[in-house]
Amino acid sequence: TEDKGHSVAAWAFPQCQEGSDLVLSFFRQSRGPHLCATLFHTEDVRRMIARMQGDLLVDLPLWSTLAFGGRVGFVNKHLAHYRVHDESAFVNTPVSLLLRDYAKAGTDCVKAARQKGLELEYCQRLKKACAEGTSAILAFVLIRNAIAGKAKAALFADLKSSWHHCESISFKAILIIARALLVPCFILRQMHRFRVMTSRLRTP
Numbered sequence: 001t002e003d004k005g006h007s008v009a010a011w012a013f014p015q016c017q018e019g020s021d022l023v024l025s026f027f028r029q030s031r032g033p034h035l036c037a038t039l040f041h042t043e044d045v046r047r048m049i050a051r052m053q054g055d056l057l058v059d060l061p062l063w064s065t066l067a068f069g070g071r072v073g074f075v076n077k078h079l080a081h082y083r084v085h086d087e088s089a090f091v092n093t094p095v096s097l098l099l100r101d102y103a104k105a106g107t108d109c110v111k112a113a114r115q116k117g118l119e120l121e122y123c124q125r126l127k128k129a130c131a132e133g134t135s136a137i138l139a140f141v142l143i144r145n146a147i148a149g150k151a152k153a154a155l156f157a158d159l160k161s162s163w164h165h166c167e168s169i170s171f172k173a174i175l176i177i178a179r180a181l182l183v184p185c186f187i188l189r190q191m192h193r194f195r196v197m198t199s200r201l202r203t204p
Contacts (some may be wrong), residue, residue, distance in 0.1 A: 018124065022072050040063065044066055048116070057102060065109060099162050099165035109130065110127050132168055132173070136172075138165075139173040140176070143180040146179075155181055159181070
């Protein structure tokens with residue numbers, strides 16, 4: 001489970017780390033299991049399966065609370081394949097519902113950290129990261145929909161219906177949201193293509 005090999009994703013992950021560190025980095029949007037498979041012990045899934053019932057974020061509420069039970073490791077194998085497309089459930093789900101579940105997952109993680117007796121400073125940092133992570137998700141969805149050609153009026157409506165889920169917002173998220181609402185679609189698409197091309201050139 002600790003062999004990084006030559007995986008494109010492996011350079012971003014330590015071999016093993018404390019689960020609490022992984023959760024914090026995930027909500028900070030700096031590192032974590034975004035589009036990937038997550039592995040659990042069967043008995044843990046059975047014990048906490050209720051956390052996945054009816055949740056739009058699938059296994060996020062499960063692994064993010066289980067992670068406080070100890071150390072986690074990076075598994076350098078292809079365990080699942082995902083196809084991202086314009087008809088996926090994530091794309092077609094209202095933004096406000098996604099943010100509602102994301103914010104709830106963050107609140108549950110803060111509660112789990114307190115129950116584990118983690119330091120107050122960590123819980124405060126996690127709470128802040130969860131709040132800023134929620135605004136980052138909002139920014140991501142808005143810019144993605146803007147690139148896909150969604151009307152500006154519809155983007156403003158999405159922002160209005162979702163804003164109340166964000167307790168705080170980072171300056172970076174504000175810039176991304178402003179770009180989604182104000183920059184014409186064809187310019188956003190050119191910027192996106194350029195960013196994808198340059199990221200591929202930088203991939204180790």
